[in-house]
Amino acid sequence: MDLNKVLDENRLVIAEKWLDAVLATYHKDGARFFKKQQDQFANPLGYNARTGLEKMVKEIAQGGGQEVPPELKQFIKLRAVQQFTPAKALAFIYDLKPIILEVCGKEAGDLDVKQWLKVEAQIDNLALMVFDLYMAARELIYKVKYDELKSGNAGVAAGGCPSGAVIRKHNAEKMELKVIRDC
């Protein structure tokens, strides 16, 4: 049995289960809304997660997976500023493996090890690409913070001295680093 073919035939079921796994990381009342509302502007998180995951499953089923779709990129950017640790923010990528096994296992019968290893490698590769995106988002957020200090807008509560804001911010970030180190 060709695993890619089974994957392609079942891609919507797989994407749906994958979406459920991602949304399970939010409170159930939030997750319910993110799943139900289809309008991309009324529900950007849900829309980007659903569309991004669907496109990604299709890519993997077709043997590709070297490109992360824009919707998934935006979703990763959002995960990077939500209150998850980096590992928890990205763990959902690995959920795809057991989901594929669950959905395709029966149909594919005895899985061809070589075919499975290839799909697994695609998912591992996706995890690495997503890790890069996550880190780029984190680096960007620090640039945004720095740019805001430079613009003068951060001076509002700096006692009339923008450089005072820079010093205070620096001290605050040092404290944050200490907190991270202490964890």
Add this chain to the structure above:
Amino acid sequence: MADMKADELGVSVARDPSMMTHAVPTKDWMDIEAVFKPGNYCYPAKTSIVEYLGKELPPGVMGPARDWDVESDDWKLPDNWKEIIIDGLRQRLDKFRSLKIFMDCCVRCGACADKCHFFLGTGDPKNMPVMRAELMRSVYRHEFTKAGKILGRMAGARPMTFKVLKDWFMYYYQCTECRRCSVFCPYGIDTAEITMMGRELLHLVAVNINWVLEPVSNSNRTGNHMGLQPHTLKENVEYLCDDIEEITGIKITPSWNRKGAEILFITPSADLFAEPGIYTCMGYLLLFEHLGLDYTWSTYASEGGNFGSFSTNELMKKLNGKMYAEAKRLGVKWILGGECGHMWRVVHQYMGTMTGPADFLEVPKSPITGTVFENAASTKMTHISEFTADLIRHGKLKLDPSRNDHRIVTFHDSCNPARGMGLIEEPRYVLKHVVNKVHEMPENTIREKTFCCGSGTGLNTGEIMELRMRAGLPRANAVQYVHDKHGVNTLSAVCAIDRATLSALMGYWVPDVEVTGVSELVGNALIMDGEKEVRETGLRFEALAGSEGDANV
């Protein structure tokens, strides 16, 4: 772990949310406690500032000044803090009939639940407006309703505890009072006003944030958020005039604190010192010079912003009164207001009952077109977009919109002008005449349904940048759409907080998009008498379309 079979491990990863987040609460909302950690709360106000403001206001309004740590379980509250809060709530229920109605009439239909940008960016149910209100309503029921007193939790009631106080501090500072939810409420409940009341009550026990109170303190003492003194303000504007001269060849020398001027111009002080507001300020200067307007700036009323409205109504009233006191002192006829958000909400919605009509001024009348702005008959204050739209309507401005051809523009309705005073068409009318390429964002994200920048009401502070980015997601998502579809590279708005916060928001979500004020685009398009033959750059020294260096735009 080592004995776990691969398929068991797989199922565990996929099905057990706690493996991924440890954060999916299964408990009832009343049992979930707010946890403060770096990045999800704003720093408390400095003791010296709370002390200073406390002396300026009636006793008790600011609560007892002290150093306290948000992450600690001891906020060093006064012993009788619960009494203070409940008494404060009782007083406000008597004073503000609207609060009493908002506490009683919600039927929890859920129409507002998914309309809040904080909810859309976090998925946290306590960011549903109905739930945010419920945080206070539960205490109201417990203290002031029979059902709540008798049935307690069954009737959705709970006593005031430290846990509740933490909820209030967490979620009344995860609301930007944007009022999008109230547009969808069939009862017209203004959840923003519930947040305002929540913040007032927190101030009674000195639970507050520095980003709001330091600007208030500076404004009260020196006249503006930054605490800039008169000579600095004047010099800042002179620098901008030097840039204007370099760009256009026109020398402008505006007047300051001039008694007997016809008009007093007041704008947020960020327009004088911070990017990109300074370019908007250059737009104002060019417009007034173009018209030969008889107006003055003031170094005392040098702030349109009113962070008082983000803390307590007493401070809001005080800062609003300052603008009018200066108008009276200078003997001007009326006030022209710049591109600001909450200044307009205070003037338009609260001033009437807070301080009454400004009868010592005249109803604003454009000296150029003769138009009388009847809508400002009580406040005597007209918005720069209304003023400019009227000028364009009467053909009083010489404009070359092609000077903005390097910009493909969309317009963000700022919450306060749009939902707080109905200023929806005027900025669009102005834009249509000064820019050739304008594209609207999707219908359910603009006009009265506009999405907030995510950082208003004093939440535009750096320590919660990640929170701001997730709260601003719905707005950024709509900008991304027009950026991808139409190549939009400019997001315009008529609010100083927006200009600052959208710059950060775009920096993260749609880095190719720059943020401008509408008046900056007016300034670019204005053809000034005696100007340079060829305008090579825009007001931020950016190359214009067709000029040298265009490729870099």
